[in-house]
Amino acid sequence: MRKVVVILAAALAAGSALFLGCGKKAPPASGGGDGSLTYILERKKLILGLDDSFPPMGFRDERNEIVGYDVDLAKEAARRMGVELVLQPIDWDAKEQELNTKNIDCIWNGFTITEERRQNILYTPPYLKNAQVVVVKGNSPVQTLADLAGKKAGTQAGSSSVDAIEDAPDFKASLTEVVEYKDFLTALMDLDVGGVDAVVIDLVVANDNINRSGKDFRILGETLGEEEFGVGFRKGETALVNKVWETLLEMAGDGTVARISTQWLGADISIIGK
Numbered sequence: 016m017r018k019v020v021v022i023l024a025a026a027l028a029a030g031s032a033l034f035l036g037c038g039k040k041a042p043p044a045s046g047g048g049d050g051s052l053t054y055i056l057e058r059k060k061l062i063l064g065l066d067d068s069f070p071p072m073g074f075r076d077e078r079n080e081i082v083g084y085d086v087d088l089a090k091e092a093a094r095r096m097g098v099e100l101v102l103q104p105i106d107w108d109a110k111e112q113e114l115n116t117k118n119i120d121c122i123w124n125g126f127t128i129t130e131e132r133r134q135n136i137l138y139t140p141p142y143l144k145n146a147q148v149v150v151v152k153g154n155s156p157v158q159t160l161a162d163l164a165g166k167k168a169g170t171q172a173g174s175s176s177v178d179a180i181e182d183a184p185d186f187k188a189s190l191t192e193v194v195e196y197k198d199f200l201t202a203l204m205d206l207d208v209g210g211v212d213a214v215v216i217d218l219v220v221a222n223d224n225i226n227r228s229g230k231d232f233r234i235l236g237e238t239l240g241e242e243e244f245g246v247g248f249r250k251g252e253t254a255l256v257n258k259v260w261e262t263l264l265e266m267a268g269d270g271t272v273a274r275i276s277t278q279w280l281g282a283d284i285s286i287i288g289k
Contacts, residue, residue: 117249
Protein backbone atom coordinates (compact mmCIF):
# COMPACT_ATOMS: atom_id res chain seq x y z
CA MET A 16 0.00 0.00 0.00
CA ARG A 17 3.01 2.37 0.11
CA LYS A 18 2.40 3.20 -3.53
CA VAL A 19 -0.98 4.64 -2.60
CA VAL A 20 0.45 6.90 0.06
CA VAL A 21 3.26 8.22 -2.13
CA ILE A 22 0.96 9.07 -5.04
CA LEU A 23 -1.61 10.67 -2.78
CA ALA A 24 0.95 12.77 -0.93
CA ALA A 25 2.60 13.95 -4.14
CA ALA A 26 -0.63 14.92 -5.81
CA LEU A 27 -1.90 16.94 -2.85
CA ALA A 28 1.29 18.49 -1.50
CA ALA A 29 0.87 21.70 -3.47
CA GLY A 30 -2.54 22.36 -2.02
CA SER A 31 -1.95 21.16 1.52
CA ALA A 32 -1.38 24.61 2.99
CA LEU A 33 -4.90 25.59 1.98
CA PHE A 34 -6.37 22.97 4.27
CA LEU A 35 -4.38 23.46 7.46
CA GLY A 36 -6.59 23.25 10.49
CA CYS A 37 -9.69 22.29 8.53
CA GLY A 38 -10.14 19.12 10.56
CA LYS A 39 -10.70 21.24 13.67
CA LYS A 40 -13.43 23.29 12.05
CA ALA A 41 -16.79 22.98 13.77
CA PRO A 42 -20.06 22.42 11.92
CA PRO A 43 -22.41 25.41 11.60
CA ALA A 44 -23.46 26.51 15.07
CA SER A 45 -26.98 25.63 16.11
CA GLY A 46 -28.84 24.29 19.09
CA GLY A 47 -29.97 20.70 19.40
CA GLY A 48 -33.62 21.61 18.98
CA ASP A 49 -33.98 20.75 15.30
CA GLY A 50 -35.07 17.19 16.18
CA SER A 51 -32.70 15.45 13.78
CA LEU A 52 -30.60 13.70 16.43
CA THR A 53 -33.66 12.75 18.47
CA TYR A 54 -35.23 11.24 15.33
CA ILE A 55 -32.21 8.98 14.78
CA LEU A 56 -31.78 8.01 18.44
CA GLU A 57 -35.45 7.16 18.90
CA ARG A 58 -35.59 5.17 15.67
CA LYS A 59 -32.28 3.55 16.69
CA LYS A 60 -30.87 3.41 13.18
CA LEU A 61 -28.93 5.58 10.77
CA ILE A 62 -29.51 4.89 7.06
CA LEU A 63 -26.36 5.59 5.04
CA GLY A 64 -26.68 6.11 1.30
CA LEU A 65 -23.75 5.03 -0.84
CA ASP A 66 -22.51 3.91 -4.23
CA ASP A 67 -21.57 0.29 -3.52
CA SER A 68 -19.01 0.19 -6.32
CA PHE A 69 -16.67 2.91 -5.05
CA PRO A 70 -13.56 1.22 -3.60
CA PRO A 71 -11.91 1.79 -1.19
CA MET A 72 -14.63 4.01 0.35
CA GLY A 73 -17.58 1.63 -0.05
CA PHE A 74 -17.88 -1.46 -2.26
CA ARG A 75 -18.87 -5.12 -2.36
CA ASP A 76 -16.25 -7.73 -1.52
CA GLU A 77 -16.00 -11.28 -2.84
CA ARG A 78 -18.78 -12.33 -0.44
CA ASN A 79 -21.01 -9.54 -1.78
CA GLU A 80 -20.79 -7.70 1.54
CA ILE A 81 -20.44 -3.90 1.53
CA VAL A 82 -17.07 -2.93 3.01
CA GLY A 83 -14.63 -0.04 2.86
CA TYR A 84 -13.04 2.93 4.59
CA ASP A 85 -16.19 5.02 4.95
CA VAL A 86 -18.21 1.95 5.89
CA ASP A 87 -15.89 1.15 8.79
CA LEU A 88 -15.85 4.77 9.98
CA ALA A 89 -19.65 4.92 9.88
CA LYS A 90 -20.12 1.54 11.58
CA GLU A 91 -17.99 2.60 14.53
CA ALA A 92 -19.61 6.04 14.74
CA ALA A 93 -23.08 4.48 14.74
CA ARG A 94 -22.06 1.95 17.40
CA ARG A 95 -20.85 4.73 19.68
CA MET A 96 -24.07 6.64 19.08
CA GLY A 97 -26.05 3.55 20.08
CA VAL A 98 -27.82 3.07 16.75
CA GLU A 99 -27.81 0.48 13.98
CA LEU A 100 -26.08 1.42 10.73
CA VAL A 101 -28.11 0.51 7.65
CA LEU A 102 -26.19 0.54 4.37
CA GLN A 103 -28.45 1.59 1.50
CA PRO A 104 -27.01 1.45 -2.05
CA ILE A 105 -28.41 4.28 -4.16
CA ASP A 106 -28.22 5.67 -7.68
CA TRP A 107 -25.40 8.18 -7.18
CA ASP A 108 -26.92 10.47 -9.77
CA ALA A 109 -30.05 10.76 -7.56
CA LYS A 110 -28.30 11.01 -4.20
CA GLU A 111 -29.73 14.38 -3.17
CA GLN A 112 -33.26 13.25 -3.98
CA GLU A 113 -32.72 10.10 -1.89
CA LEU A 114 -31.61 12.27 1.01
CA ASN A 115 -34.33 14.89 0.78
CA THR A 116 -37.13 12.32 0.54
CA LYS A 117 -35.75 10.63 3.69
CA ASN A 118 -34.99 7.34 1.98
CA ILE A 119 -31.55 7.80 3.57
CA ASP A 120 -30.26 9.89 6.48
CA CYS A 121 -26.82 10.77 5.16
CA ILE A 122 -24.46 10.40 2.20
CA TRP A 123 -21.16 8.97 3.43
CA ASN A 124 -19.18 7.61 0.51
CA GLY A 125 -16.31 9.76 -0.69
CA PHE A 126 -18.78 12.65 -1.02
CA THR A 127 -16.87 15.67 -2.29
CA ILE A 128 -17.69 19.04 -0.75
CA THR A 129 -18.53 21.65 -3.38
CA GLU A 130 -20.10 25.08 -3.13
CA GLU A 131 -22.89 24.00 -5.46
CA ARG A 132 -23.73 21.01 -3.27
CA ARG A 133 -23.64 23.19 -0.15
CA GLN A 134 -26.77 24.90 -1.45
CA ASN A 135 -28.73 21.68 -0.78
CA ILE A 136 -26.53 19.67 1.60
CA LEU A 137 -25.36 20.24 5.19
CA TYR A 138 -21.84 18.81 5.45
CA THR A 139 -19.65 17.81 8.34
CA PRO A 140 -16.21 19.40 8.27
CA PRO A 141 -13.90 17.60 5.81
CA TYR A 142 -12.40 14.32 6.99
CA LEU A 143 -10.17 13.37 4.03
CA LYS A 144 -8.34 15.12 1.20
CA ASN A 145 -8.66 13.95 -2.38
CA ALA A 146 -7.92 15.11 -5.92
CA GLN A 147 -9.39 14.68 -9.38
CA VAL A 148 -6.90 12.88 -11.63
CA VAL A 149 -6.73 11.33 -15.07
CA VAL A 150 -5.98 7.64 -15.57
CA VAL A 151 -4.68 6.23 -18.87
CA LYS A 152 -3.37 2.86 -19.99
CA GLY A 153 0.27 2.20 -19.25
CA ASN A 154 1.24 2.13 -22.92
CA SER A 155 -0.73 5.27 -23.82
CA PRO A 156 1.26 8.07 -25.49
CA VAL A 157 -0.65 10.55 -23.30
CA GLN A 158 1.62 12.20 -20.74
CA THR A 159 -0.18 15.48 -20.03
CA LEU A 160 -3.72 16.84 -20.05
CA ALA A 161 -2.89 18.64 -23.29
CA ASP A 162 -2.08 15.30 -24.92
CA LEU A 163 -5.74 14.30 -24.56
CA ALA A 164 -6.81 16.84 -27.20
CA GLY A 165 -8.97 15.08 -29.76
CA LYS A 166 -9.48 12.04 -27.52
CA LYS A 167 -12.37 10.56 -25.56
CA ALA A 168 -12.57 10.59 -21.75
CA GLY A 169 -14.90 8.73 -19.41
CA THR A 170 -16.12 9.40 -15.87
CA GLN A 171 -18.96 8.54 -13.46
CA ALA A 172 -22.31 10.29 -13.88
CA GLY A 173 -23.22 12.56 -10.99
CA SER A 174 -19.69 12.52 -9.55
CA SER A 175 -17.44 15.42 -8.65
CA SER A 176 -15.28 14.31 -11.58
CA VAL A 177 -18.02 15.65 -13.86
CA ASP A 178 -17.78 18.96 -12.02
CA ALA A 179 -13.98 18.93 -12.38
CA ILE A 180 -14.31 18.55 -16.14
CA GLU A 181 -16.89 21.36 -16.28
CA ASP A 182 -14.59 23.57 -14.23
CA ALA A 183 -11.80 23.08 -16.80
CA PRO A 184 -13.53 24.40 -19.96
CA ASP A 185 -10.39 24.40 -22.10
CA PHE A 186 -9.69 20.79 -21.19
CA LYS A 187 -13.29 19.77 -21.87
CA ALA A 188 -13.35 21.61 -25.21
CA SER A 189 -10.21 19.76 -26.28
CA LEU A 190 -11.93 16.37 -25.88
CA THR A 191 -14.00 14.83 -28.65
CA GLU A 192 -16.42 13.33 -26.11
CA VAL A 193 -17.02 12.86 -22.39
CA VAL A 194 -18.72 9.53 -21.71
CA GLU A 195 -20.59 9.24 -18.40
CA TYR A 196 -20.87 5.74 -16.90
CA LYS A 197 -22.97 4.45 -14.03
CA ASP A 198 -19.81 3.98 -11.92
CA PHE A 199 -16.04 4.40 -12.07
CA LEU A 200 -15.38 0.66 -12.25
CA THR A 201 -17.34 0.43 -15.50
CA ALA A 202 -15.43 3.43 -16.85
CA LEU A 203 -12.10 1.80 -16.01
CA MET A 204 -13.20 -1.46 -17.63
CA ASP A 205 -13.98 0.46 -20.82
CA LEU A 206 -10.60 2.16 -20.63
CA ASP A 207 -8.97 -1.27 -20.38
CA VAL A 208 -10.62 -2.44 -23.62
CA GLY A 209 -10.01 0.83 -25.46
CA GLY A 210 -13.53 2.28 -25.33
CA VAL A 211 -12.14 5.57 -24.01
CA ASP A 212 -8.64 7.04 -23.93
CA ALA A 213 -8.73 8.22 -20.32
CA VAL A 214 -10.86 8.29 -17.19
CA VAL A 215 -11.28 11.32 -14.92
CA ILE A 216 -11.61 9.89 -11.43
CA ASP A 217 -11.03 10.41 -7.70
CA LEU A 218 -7.41 9.84 -6.74
CA VAL A 219 -8.22 7.50 -3.85
CA VAL A 220 -10.33 5.34 -6.16
CA ALA A 221 -7.70 5.35 -8.91
CA ASN A 222 -4.94 4.31 -6.51
CA ASP A 223 -7.06 1.55 -5.04
CA ASN A 224 -8.08 0.17 -8.44
CA ILE A 225 -4.53 0.16 -9.80
CA ASN A 226 -3.14 -1.58 -6.73
CA ARG A 227 -6.03 -4.01 -6.33
CA SER A 228 -6.58 -4.99 -9.97
CA GLY A 229 -3.00 -5.06 -11.18
CA LYS A 230 -4.13 -3.45 -14.45
CA ASP A 231 -1.55 -1.59 -16.49
CA PHE A 232 -2.92 1.85 -15.72
CA ARG A 233 -1.09 5.00 -14.69
CA ILE A 234 -2.09 8.38 -13.28
CA LEU A 235 -1.06 11.58 -15.04
CA GLY A 236 1.05 13.96 -12.98
CA GLU A 237 -1.31 16.89 -13.56
CA THR A 238 -4.55 17.00 -11.58
CA LEU A 239 -7.85 18.70 -12.26
CA GLY A 240 -7.89 20.10 -8.75
CA GLU A 241 -7.73 19.16 -5.07
CA GLU A 242 -10.84 18.60 -2.99
CA GLU A 243 -12.15 17.27 0.34
CA PHE A 244 -14.63 14.62 1.42
CA GLY A 245 -17.40 15.29 3.94
CA VAL A 246 -20.49 13.50 5.23
CA GLY A 247 -23.68 15.01 3.79
CA PHE A 248 -26.99 15.51 5.66
CA ARG A 249 -30.26 17.30 5.06
CA LYS A 250 -30.25 21.06 5.46
CA GLY A 251 -31.21 22.14 8.96
CA GLU A 252 -30.20 18.88 10.65
CA THR A 253 -27.36 20.48 12.57
CA ALA A 254 -27.88 18.52 15.79
CA LEU A 255 -27.24 15.24 13.97
CA VAL A 256 -24.24 16.66 12.11
CA ASN A 257 -22.74 17.92 15.38
CA LYS A 258 -23.16 14.52 17.04
CA VAL A 259 -21.59 12.61 14.14
CA TRP A 260 -18.63 15.00 14.01
CA GLU A 261 -18.20 14.90 17.77
CA THR A 262 -18.09 11.10 17.54
CA LEU A 263 -15.53 11.18 14.71
CA LEU A 264 -13.32 13.52 16.75
CA GLU A 265 -13.54 11.06 19.65
CA MET A 266 -12.56 8.23 17.29
CA ALA A 267 -9.61 10.25 16.01
CA GLY A 268 -8.51 11.01 19.55
CA ASP A 269 -8.36 7.37 20.64
CA GLY A 270 -6.60 6.11 17.51
CA THR A 271 -9.58 4.38 15.86
CA VAL A 272 -9.53 6.61 12.77
CA ALA A 273 -5.78 6.05 12.34
CA ARG A 274 -6.29 2.29 12.48
CA ILE A 275 -9.10 2.33 9.91
CA SER A 276 -7.19 4.71 7.63
CA THR A 277 -4.07 2.55 7.74
CA GLN A 278 -6.10 -0.57 6.97
CA TRP A 279 -7.80 0.86 3.88
CA LEU A 280 -5.50 3.65 2.67
CA GLY A 281 -2.07 2.41 3.73
CA ALA A 282 -1.40 5.19 6.25
CA ASP A 283 -3.20 7.61 8.55
CA ILE A 284 -4.03 10.34 6.04
CA SER A 285 -7.27 11.41 7.72
CA ILE A 286 -7.58 15.11 8.56
CA ILE A 287 -10.09 14.66 11.39
CA GLY A 288 -8.95 16.73 14.35
CA LYS A 289 -5.75 17.84 12.58
